[in-house]
Amino acid sequence: MAIQWYPGHMHKARKEIEEVMPQVDLVIEVLDARIPYSSENPMVAQLRGDKPCIKLLNKSDLADPKVTEQWIEYLEREQGVKASAITTLQPAMVRMIPDLCRKLVPHRDVIEKDIRTMIMGIPNVGKSTIINTLAGRVIAKTGNEPAVTKTQQRINLRNGIVLSDTPGILWPKVDNEASSYRLAVTGAIKDTAMEYEDVAMFAAEYFLKAYPEMICERYKIDNLPNSDFELLEEIGRKRGALRPGGRIDLHKASELLLHEFRSGKIGQLSLETPAMAEIEKIEVERIMAEKEQARLKKLELSKLKQSGKRHQG
Missing domain, CATH: 1.10.1580.10 (Conserved Hypothetical Protein Ylqf; Chain: A; domain 2)
Structure with missing residues (x-):
């Protein structure tokens, strides 16, 4: 069973991200440490292209530490990606993010220009809390309900980093x-x-x-x-x-x-491992290939019908 949950503001958000992305030096993607694969929006990879990326595994205090270590190693296999486990319950962890940004985009420091970053993530992964901690003040609305942030905003962190916030975007399906x-x-x-x-x-x-x-x-x-x-x-x-x-x-x-x-009352639990993700990626690719074949077949039948109508006319 595939779910579809795509409020209208998310479609608008994607268009806004596409417009701003060319001016961005670095992308920060916030993931849920308990489900890094399932909370990793494939749309983010499409939109960021080859720009450097920091993947923050937030809520790491709720996840299995051993599994989180596996995820960090797995995610950093990708060129230009730095992964880090954080929890917003420890603000010091969050405040290390600007240093990570400077390491991934060192040329901006040399020319003394602000590093232009964009922070992205699916709903309810703690993105707004991270922004407020970085800014040292309440800028982004927080809440446990998904889809709290609905508009894009630009935030000057006053430490050489300018952050573009985006609504939490879940892919269409x-x-x-x-x-x-x-x-x-x-x-x-x-x-x-x-x-x-x-x-x-x-x-x-x-x-x-x-x-x-x-x-x-x-x-x-x-x-x-x-x-x-x-x-x-x-x-x-x-x-x-x-x-x-x-x-x-x-x-x-x-x-x-x-x-x-x-709430973490059961303990530190993760819902998926890199090994599980690899198996599921193959299955998703198979499903997508079947859908594409069905789409092409439907298109071909439609063309044949149209051609038949013209001949009859």
Whole structure:
């Protein structure tokens, strides 16, 4: 199942980015450290071309540190890319970003000109909080709801860096089903975009495989459940998420699991690894190739129909 979630302001944002990008020296892309692959907007790579890029793995305090290390090494294989794990809970980490910018664009320092940067990222990855920390004042509106920033703004950080902020842009369609669910699990897309219980079951299934001990410890479970459904039922029983008659309230149990993952109460968990991303990229390429073949076939049939009509006329 592919999700589509593309508010009108995002289409406008893409056009504005295309107009400004030629004047930009460096791109800063903010990713969710728990889902660096799924939160990496392919549109950013298309728009930035060969410009240097800093990839900030934000919310690293919520992610598995070992997996985050794998991601940094993986992302830095790309030419001109520097990756760094940060958390906005530690402002000192954020304030190191200007130094990273100067290292990647040293020629601007030599000629004593401002480094023109653009900060980009999907909704709800903490981009606005990073901007406010860098500026030392509240400039960008923050919030846990996706798509808080809706217009582009230019900010002079007064330290030799000028920052162009952009609205959080999610690509028009997420073709990778697993990425769709991960975006929903972390709250990057609104909870109304997908069935809530389905999202929780996706998370539950992964947690059982990747972090069984943390799940058992958090929810005081003695015997590991065999399925995502059984885990949600067990959480419901342990936390009193019950309907009249003693039936488990799956929606309430789903809310508990997702909320406690998002807030870090379960522990430091990552939802994907570089190895998983490599496998999924191949699958996405296959899906895209099939779609392109279908599009070309449809176009060919349309031309044949038009040709037939002309001959009949």
